[in-house]
Amino acid sequence: MRLLRGQGPRGVALGVLGFLMLAVSVAVSADLVVGSRDTARRIDETQALIEADPRTLGQVQRELLRLELLLRERARPADVRLGEQFVTQRVRESALPKQRDVLGSQALVQEAQEVEDRWLTQVRPYVRESLGKGDRAADARLAAIEGISRLEEDYNTLAAAGEINRRQQAAAASETTADMLWDMRRMLVLLSLLFIAGIAFTVIGAWLLVRTNRHRLSALRNLEELNEELTFYSRVVQATDSALVATDRMGHVTWVNEAFERTTGYRLDEIRGRRAADFLTGETTSREVLRQIDEAGARGLPIRTELAQYTADGEEFWVSLDLSPLHSDAGELEGFFGVLTDITERHEAEELLTAARQAAEASAQEKAGFLATMSHEIRTPLNAVLGLTDLLLLTELDEEQRDYTETAHQSGNHLLALVNDVLDYSALEAGRLEYANQPFSMAQLLDETLTMFVANAEAKGIELRLRQSPDVPPALRGDAMRLRQVLVNVVGNAMKFTEQGSVSVDCDLVGSPWGHRLEVVLRVTDTGIGIPRWRIPDLFRSFVRGDASSTRQYGGTGLGLAISRRLVEAMGGTIDLESEVGVGTTVTIRMVHDRVEEEPPPVPRAAQAVLDHSERRVLVAEDDVVNQKVVVRMLGRIGIVPTVVENGREAVEAVRTGAFDTILMDVEMPVMDGLRAVRLIRDTDLPVQPWIVALTANALSGDRDRFLAAGMDDYVSKPVTLDALSGALDRSRVGHVAG
Amino acid sequence: MLLTRPSYVRPALALLASVPLLLGLVGCSASGDDAVGAVAVAGAGGDDEQADLRVSEATLHPGDPVPRPSGKVVLVVRGGTTTNVGDELRLDLAQLDSLGTVEYAVDDDLATGGRATFSGPLVRTVLELAGADEGTTMRTEALNDYLVDVPVTDATELPLMLATRMNGKRMSVANYGPTRFVYPTEGYGLDPVTYDPRWIWQLRSIEVE
Structure with a gap:
């Protein structure tokens, strides 16, 4: 029906125009009627002019002149009598009422009648008398002639006056004719216009009719199509299993489908006009989600969310709600349309999954915590075992005792390596390792690493070779400690699986030696038992070794290569292994290091000389009595008699009262822990700040930064070995001097 | 012209078909019936x-x-x-x-x-x-x-x-x-x-x- 709207004004306009046309027609008609009456009168006059016989006046003059001539010529009386009769007839005729048309006015007619009267009474008697004899007749003749003459003049005057009138009337008639013509033209023009207008109206009317009809037809067709469409949609909507709900702008329900009624147990007439949030929600419905829905609704935005709903029976069910705003054609928000899909089962499954995941995470967390605790707990007694066997080996022992002690020491070391591996691996798994990017000397690193294996190589009769390309610059930037760890691991493996022949380490530079970034290749080649090719990929996975039986034969956790690979890759390098059974194995480590322009800080090599530390004033803060003993004995081995305190507070007090070069500070202590103590010491105004080395069983990565941030200068991981302690003291002296 | 005048009027009348005009026509014809009547009775004598x-x-x-x-x-x-x-x-x-x-x-x-x-x-x-x-x-x-x-x-x-x-x-x-x-x-x-x-x-x- 909307399509037909707009025809109204046009119809009205057409009607008004039609009415105007009719009015004009009536006006023209009226004008024509008035005009035609007037015209008809004028035409009557014209007709009279046409019918009038103007000859009469001329003829009377003619007869008068002829009679006068007859009288003058003294014609026969019969002729005169006839002439007189002609005159009489003409005179009578010229005085007839019909002469009004000729003379043009009643006044002239009256004059003509007067002239007639004069003829009949004053002139004609003379004419008749003149036919007699004698003087009287002669006089009468003369009087008749004179009278006739005057009459003739009178008629002449009458004719002239009549002619003037006739001309005026003719002019008036002509004017009438002109008027009539003008009227006629005007009428014709009007009629033509009306005719054209009529045609135009007919055409427009017909066109409008056709168009309206067409519109009506198309509107009908549209309506039919819409109807079909609506029926279809209605069926679809009622057939779907999704619960559908329509609301007004304020969220009041205006319509729901059958699925909604089935799902919720509410019938439409129960809930029409109510807000869905008022009857569908319950205690487990998330207030936050409801708030989000309200907010989206207030802003007219669509929202897709999940929430708990309640049926009419109070049963909880979960739905996925897809709420879309409905806009009118004008773009105004008219309401909302919601699709509720029952996701109760999925939701339950998700809940289970979430719970399982949380349990798993908690478990993993617990494991990590357990590992950390265990490593700490294991290291503390291990510290004592290693430290004391270390010390024991320095005493006088007979052959058998030394053998037992060395075995015990080795077992302790082995156990420590195991613990370290496990710890490293758990740290790697947790992604908690951090990498330094400090200058270091590759040559020194290689030298130190290989030195560790020199004794072992000699014992096994294996040749240990190191070849370093002169292209490798003296200083590189990277994490020397991690690299060393990897190298120790790889070389250790090579040594472990090689019974004869050699283990060689080659260090080369690939590419330009002048670039800023340098690619260094470390190749460790052995002539050991080798590994079958198909097992190689497994080697870099956790807990896998070349041969399952080798665990028993060679010991170790089997984590070495896996850890190495993770470390190398974490530092941006690669590690590859090539091997041939019975021939040997080559491990290639490729690393990229930044070049360092300045020399790395020269670290004195332990092997070079054992520095004399006897003059050093050392404070040891350690709560564990066994560890106190170990540390004190070890320091005694290098000539140092330390001051020992049992906690951080005592350490701070000791620093305030006495001067110390170096403090070995346990981190975990009762009363006041090491970190707090360090901060206090650093805050204390001292002439020279001591070099503080952290002693910690917290070997997990990240701790180091924490220690340094707290003010520590260095740290030594427990269990403390003599070498480690000695190295730390060496560094403290150098650092102190340098500082 | 006298005789043709009604022939101009009539189409107008037919077109407009208005009562006033019909009345007008009556007025017109009355004034012209001398001419119109002539034909009607011609030759009626015997x-x-x-x-x-x-x-x-x-x-x-x-x-x-x-x-x-x-x-x-x-x-x-x-x-x-x-x-x-x-x-x-x-x-x-x-x-x-x-x-x-x-x-x-x-x-x-x-x-x-x-x-x-x-x-x-x-x-x-x-x-x-x-x-x-x-x-x-x-x-x-x-x-x-x-x-x-x-x-x-x-x-x-x-x-x-x-x-x-x-x-x-x-x-x-x-x-x-x-x-x-x-x-x-x-x-x-x-x-x-x-x-x-x-x-x-x-x-x-x-x-x-």
């Missing part, structure tokens, strides 16, 4: 009607030999087959009267200026007497030298009278006599423009061609 006008029976019939006039000659007819003096048929008043007379009243506005009753023989009878009724035109001439051609059909189709008396009296020359043509002014709707000039008076002769 012998029966003319017989009613007859006041005296004929004693002299067409085909009868016509004696020379004994009285004053009042009409000369030429061009007919019947003659009595030379190649003319000269007739006196008695002879005209013996042809049988008719009488009717007319509006004699043209001559005497009023209503008058004329009597005399029908011109048709005169022509039949003269054996000139086969002609087409009567060339009539008046005593005052007036000449007018009148179609013979006027005589054969209309009760055209050769009046010899007005209101029962002889007509002098001064009174448009002695004979004159009189046309009926009622019932035939004769157009004055055409017929007025044919009202010849003081008639002297008729020459039929």
